[in-house]
Amino acid sequence: MSEINLGVTCDMHVHLREGEMCDLVTPTIREGGISVAYIMPNLQPPITTLDRVIAYKQRLQELAPQTTFLMSFYLSKELSADLIHQAASVGAVQGVKCYPAGVTTNSAAGVDPNDFSSFYPVFQAMEEEGLVLNLHGEKPSVAGESKDIHVLNAEESFLPALRKLHSDFPQLKIILEHCTSEAAINLINELNKDIANVQDIKVAATITAHHLFLTVDDWAGNPVNFCKPVAKLPSDRRALVSAATSGKPYFFFGSDSAPHPISNKARHINVCAGVYTQSLALPYVAQIFETQNALDKLKTFVSDSGLQFYGVKTQDLKSTEEAVIFKKDQIVPDCLSDGKGTNVVPFLTGEKLNWSVKWCPQSS
Amino acid sequence: MSEINLGVTCDMHVHLREGEMCDLVTPTIREGGISVAYIMPNLQPPITTLDRVIAYKQRLQELAPQTTFLMSFYLSKELSADLIHQAASVGAVQGVKCYPAGVTTNSAAGVDPNDFSSFYPVFQAMEEEGLVLNLHGEKPSVAGESKDIHVLNAEESFLPALRKLHSDFPQLKIILEHCTSEAAINLINELNKDIANVQDIKVAATITAHHLFLTVDDWAGNPVNFCKPVAKLPSDRRALVSAATSGKPYFFFGSDSAPHPISNKARHINVCAGVYTQSLALPYVAQIFETQNALDKLKTFVSDSGLQFYGVKTQDLKSTEEAVIFKKDQIVPDCLSDGKGTNVVPFLTGEKLNWSVKWCPQSS
Numbered sequence: 001m002s003e004i005n006l007g008v009t010c011d012m013h014v015h016l017r018e019g020e021m022c023d024l025v026t027p028t029i030r031e032g033g034i035s036v037a038y039i040m041p042n043l044q045p046p047i048t049t050l051d052r053v054i055a056y057k058q059r060l061q062e063l064a065p066q067t068t069f070l071m072s073f074y075l076s077k078e079l080s081a082d083l084i085h086q087a088a089s090v091g092a093v094q095g096v097k098c099y100p101a102g103v104t105t106n107s108a109a110g111v112d113p114n115d116f117s118s119f120y121p122v123f124q125a126m127e128e129e130g131l132v133l134n135l136h137g138e139k140p141s142v143a144g145e146s147k148d149i150h151v152l153n154a155e156e157s158f159l160p161a162l163r164k165l166h167s168d169f170p171q172l173k174i175i176l177e178h179c180t181s182e183a184a185i186n187l188i189n190e191l192n193k194d195i196a197n198v199q200d201i202k203v204a205a206t207i208t209a210h211h212l213f214l215t216v217d218d219w220a221g222n223p224v225n226f227c228k229p230v231a232k233l234p235s236d237r238r239a240l241v242s243a244a245t246s247g248k249p250y251f252f253f254g255s256d257s258a259p260h261p262i263s264n265k266a267r268h269i270n271v272c273a274g275v276y277t278q279s280l281a282l283p284y285v286a287q288i289f290e291t292q293n294a295l296d297k298l299k300t301f302v303s304d305s306g307l308q309f310y311g312v313k314t315q316d317l318k319s320t321e322e323a324v325i326f327k328k329d330q331i332v333p334d335c336l337s338d339g340k341g342t343n344v345v346p347f348l349t350g351e352k353l354n355w356s357v358k359w360c361p362q363s364s
Numbered sequence: 365m366s367e368i369n370l371g372v373t374c375d376m377h378v379h380l381r382e383g384e385m386c387d388l389v390t391p392t393i394r395e396g397g398i399s400v401a402y403i404m405p406n407l408q409p410p411i412t413t414l415d416r417v418i419a420y421k422q423r424l425q426e427l428a429p430q431t432t433f434l435m436s437f438y439l440s441k442e443l444s445a446d447l448i449h450q451a452a453s454v455g456a457v458q459g460v461k462c463y464p465a466g467v468t469t470n471s472a473a474g475v476d477p478n479d480f481s482s483f484y485p486v487f488q489a490m491e492e493e494g495l496v497l498n499l500h501g502e503k504p505s506v507a508g509e510s511k512d513i514h515v516l517n518a519e520e521s522f523l524p525a526l527r528k529l530h531s532d533f534p535q536l537k538i539i540l541e542h543c544t545s546e547a548a549i550n551l552i553n554e555l556n557k558d559i560a561n562v563q564d565i566k567v568a569a570t571i572t573a574h575h576l577f578l579t580v581d582d583w584a585g586n587p588v589n590f591c592k593p594v595a596k597l598p599s600d601r602r603a604l605v606s607a608a609t610s611g612k613p614y615f616f617f618g619s620d621s622a623p624h625p626i627s628n629k630a631r632h633i634n635v636c637a638g639v640y641t642q643s644l645a646l647p648y649v650a651q652i653f654e655t656q657n658a659l660d661k662l663k664t665f666v667s668d669s670g671l672q673f674y675g676v677k678t679q680d681l682k683s684t685e686e687a688v689i690f691k692k693d694q695i696v697p698d699c700l701s702d703g704k705g706t707n708v709v710p711f712l713t714g715e716k717l718n719w720s721v722k723w724c725p726q727s728s
Binding site: 141143144148150151152215216217219220221222223224226230233234235237238262265266267268269270271272273345349 | 505507508512514515516579580581583584585586587588590594597598599601602626629630631632633634635636637709713
C-alpha cells in the first residue's frame with residue numbers, strides 16, 4: 001500500500017498549552033494528520049470553569065478552524081455535580097481529566113489517587129451525562145513503606161484504583177490515558193472480555209505514538225524522550241504495540257503530545273516531562289504499524305475506535321476531510337519554531353519517517 | 365560524635381580525565397577527604413601502554429602532590445601478558461579496568477562481555493602478579509532476543525560472567541565496580557561466605573556515594589544524576605546502603621566520580637553519563653552513614669577495606685595525614701569552575717550536607 005485513507009482521524013489526548021506555545025503547536029494538529037483532538041485542561045491555573053473552557057476552545061478554534069476540538073475539565077474540588085450537568089447540557093466538555101497530585105507537568109492541583117470518594121458526586125453526574133473520565137493512571141512515588149512505588153511501577157500500582165472506579169460506576173466511561181505497561185494492557189483486556197458490542201465498552205485505554213517506540217534505555221540520558229508515565233521495559237513496549245495493532249476497539253490513539261520549550265528540556269536538572277509528537281502524529285504511528293504489517297488496522301486505531309468511544313457525530317465536525325497517508329520519506333526536523341523565540345524539539349528529531357500526510361475531500 | 369578520624373582514606377574508583385577538566389578536578393580529591401585514589405584509564409584513546417600510564421600518573425602527581433595515585437590499564441587487545449608482567453615489575457599499575465563495549469563514557473574500545481576467553485592470558489598474568497581486575501559489570505542492552513537486557517537489568521545480567529571469571533581464576537582479585545543492585549550485593553556476599561581472613565578475599569565490590577542516595581526516580585528528568593550503571597529501585601538502594609554500612613571488608617568505597625562539562629549535561633539529547641562527587645566525597649558518604657547510625661563503620665568503608673584489598677603499603681603513601689570529618693553544615697555549590705570556561709555541577713547541588721573535612725597529622 002502506498003496510500004491509505006484513514007478517514008476522519010482523532011487524537012484523544014492533546015496538550016496545547018497557552019500563549020505563544022499554543023499559537024505555535026495548535027495548527028500542527030492538522031499538519032500531523034489529525035482531524036479531531038481531545039484537549040487536556042492542565043493549564044496554569046487548570047481549567048475548572050465553564051467560562052474558561054469556552055474561551056479556551058474559542059481561541060483554539062481561531063488558531064485551527066478546520067480542527068474539531070473536544071474539551072475537558074480538570075478534576076479538582078472546584079468541580080461539582082451541578083457544573084457537570086450544566087457543562088454537559090451546553091456541550092462544553094466531553095470529559096474530565098484526573099491528575100494524581102505531583103506526578104507530571106502542572107499536576108500540583110491534582111487529586112489524591114488513594115481516595116477518590118470525595119469526587120463520587122461528580123463521577124455520578126458524569127456517568128449520567130455520558131462524559132468520559134480521563135485517568136492519568138499513576139500513583140505518586142514513595143519508598144520504604146509497605147510497598148515501594150517508583151516511576152516504573154507507578155502505573156501498575158494505580159490499576160486497583162481503576163478497577164474500583166469501574167466497579168463503583170459501571171456505566172461511567174473511563175479511559176486509562178497513555179498506558180505504558182503490559183499490566184495495564186492486560187487489565188483493559190480483562191475488563192472488556194465479555195463486551196459483545198462496541199457501544200457497551202466502558203473502559204478503554206489510549207496509547208501514545210512515542211510509547212510505541214521507547215523503552216527505559218531511550219530516555220536514560222535523553223530528555224527529549226522523558227515523559228510521564230515513563231517508557232518502561234521492552235516487554236511493556238511489545239505489549240503496547242500488540243494492543244495498538246490488535247484492532248481491538250478499546251485501544252485507540254491519544255498522542256499525549258506535550259510540548260515544552262527547548263530551554264525546559266536542555267537543562268541539567270528538573271527537565272520537564274513530555275514528548276512533542278503533534279506535527280507528525282500519523283507518520284510516527286504508521287511507522288510502527290508498518291513494521292508489524294498492521295497498516296490495515298491503522299484506521300481502527302487512529303479513527304474509528306476513538307470516535308466511537310466518545311460518540312463523535314458527523315454534524316459536530318468542523319471538517320469532514322479525510323486524512324490520507326502516503327509513502328514519502330521525511331526527516332524529522334531539529335526544531336519547530338515560531339521565529340520569535342518559541343521552539344520545541346519534535347520526537348525522533350533527525351530521524352527518517354516513511355510516511356507523509358495529505359487531506360482529501362470526504363470520499364463517501 | 366562531632367569529629368571522626370577516618371585515617372588514610374581511599375577512593376578506589378576515580379575518573380580524572382585530561383586537560384583542563386583534569387586540572388580542575390584532580391586537586392579536589394584531597395578537598396573531598398581522600399588520600400589514596402585508584403584512577404580509571406578511559407581516556408581518549410584509553411591507556412594501554414606503560415609510557416602513557418607513567419606520564420599520566422606524573423601529571424596527576426604534579427597537580428596533587430599529597431595524593432597517592434594507584435593506576436590502571438584499559439583492558440583491550442593491545443594488552444599482553446608480557447606487558448602485565450613488565451608493568452607489575454615496576455609498580456606502574458595496580459589493576460586493569462574492563463569496560464564492556466558501548467555501555468558508558470569512552471567505552472567504545474571495550475570488550476565483548478559475552479566472551480572473555482581471548483583475555484585469559486592477560487588475566488593469568490594479573491593473577492600471578494596480584495593485580496586487580498576492575499569490572500564495569502553490565503551487559504549491553506538488547507531487546508527481542510531470548511532475554512531482554514536494558515539499563516535496569518544490565519548489571520544482574522552480567523553476574524554470571526563474574527561468577528565464571530572467579531571460577532576460572534580463583535586467585536585473581538576482582539572488583540565488581542560501582543555495584544547498583546540487590547542481586548549484585550547478594551552475589552558478592554555469597555562468593556565471600558566461606559572467607560575467614562580478609563587476606564583471602566578475592567572478589568569485592570565498590571559502592572559509590574551517589575548510588576547510596578539515588579533511585580530511578582532521581583535520574584528521571586535530572587541529567588546531573590544520570591550515570592551508568594543507572595541507579596535502580598528503592599529495594600536496590602536499601603541493599604547498597606546495608607552493604608556499605610555493614611562493616612564487611614569486601615564492600616568498600618569507589619566514588620566513580622565522573623566529571624562532565626555542564627554543556628554535556630544540560631542538553632536535550634545524548635546527555636553524558638556520570639556524577640561528579642569528588643570534591644565532597646566523604647561528606648556525601650558520611651551523610652548516609654549518619655542516617656543509618658553507622659558512623660562507627662565509616663572508616664572500614666572509606667579506608668581499611670580498600671587499602672587492605674589493594675595491599676597499599678605505608679611506604680607507598682605520598683602523605684600519611686589522616687582525614688577527619690567534623691560536624692559542620694555546608695551547602696553543595698552550584699558549580700565547580702576554573703574561571704576559564706571549564707565547569708562541572710556537583711552531586712546534590714544546592715543541598716545541605718552535615719559534615720566537613722579537615723586533615724590532621726598521623727595520630728599514631
